[in-house]
Amino acid sequence: MKEPGGPLGRTNAWKIVKNDKKTGLFHAYLVLSRDEKYLRDILKRFAKLILCGEDGCGTCRVCRLIDGENYADAVFLPANGDKILTEDVNALIEDSYVKPLEGDKKLYVVVGAQNMPAAAQNKLLKTLEEPPKNVVILMGATNAYALLPTVRSRVKTLEIPPFTAEEIETALADTCRDREKLALAAACGDGTVGRAEDLYRDARLEKLFDLTAEIVVKMKSSRDVLKYANLVLREKDRLGDIFNIASALFRDMLAEKQGAKAADAHALKKVRAATGFNVGSLVSALEKTEEAVRRLSFNANETMLAEWWLFAILEGKHKWQRS
């Protein structure tokens, strides 16, 4: 894969750090990316941007050493996949007083900061506020909710936005050769390369897609809602994927209605037979689906959520047909 973690170079987050490098780096950054699978790689690329003489060229000695996590002035935590504990933070603090060995800066890369226990976060506070000279702390998290407000206020937050399906397809083109399947996986993911790659390799993706497309095309009455609620609940553990697939379909249907380009034209063909959707009901369906994703992330009851979501789509359709 050419760019693990996706097209970072075009994000504002990248531009900010690149610019800070010229004007003076901040002492602590928090990179927020939903891509749990590639978070470590994303942080690695920021580490290279910060420490390589050519803004993270990817080929020089420093970049290659950082890739292998062997560069003396870039310390990755946790060293293996575990979560960061207070003793790791203690070691970081102690080590931060040792001068850089290779260059003029020392970088600590904290991967998966959302999993840090509050005690470990508290321990890190003082260093975040006033690290020793030439020390930069680069934290990465999949979300900021689990971070203490005191931690958040001491770091410069850089958000990696969801990537477009097209950007994800480009990032994965070398390793995921089935273009049609890749387009589907990229459109149905959550805007991250990691999720799209997992979906691409997921044998159930097509089955989930077919079920979702059938709902869009065939659900016309309250009785259908109950039927489809049952079918959806058989895939209870994949409710989030079903919502993401539905979002992708509604977004593309809407794009087509508005004369814009669909992200996945092939998938759109499968819902060609859908009737009764206009711009209003599609916008409504999209909003309700996004709301469903939110409710799911707050651990809503799945049975109630599935029924609520299906009814909401149907209701939107009826409402907009009348008006």
Ligand SMILES: [Zn+2]
């Ligand atoms: Zn380099």
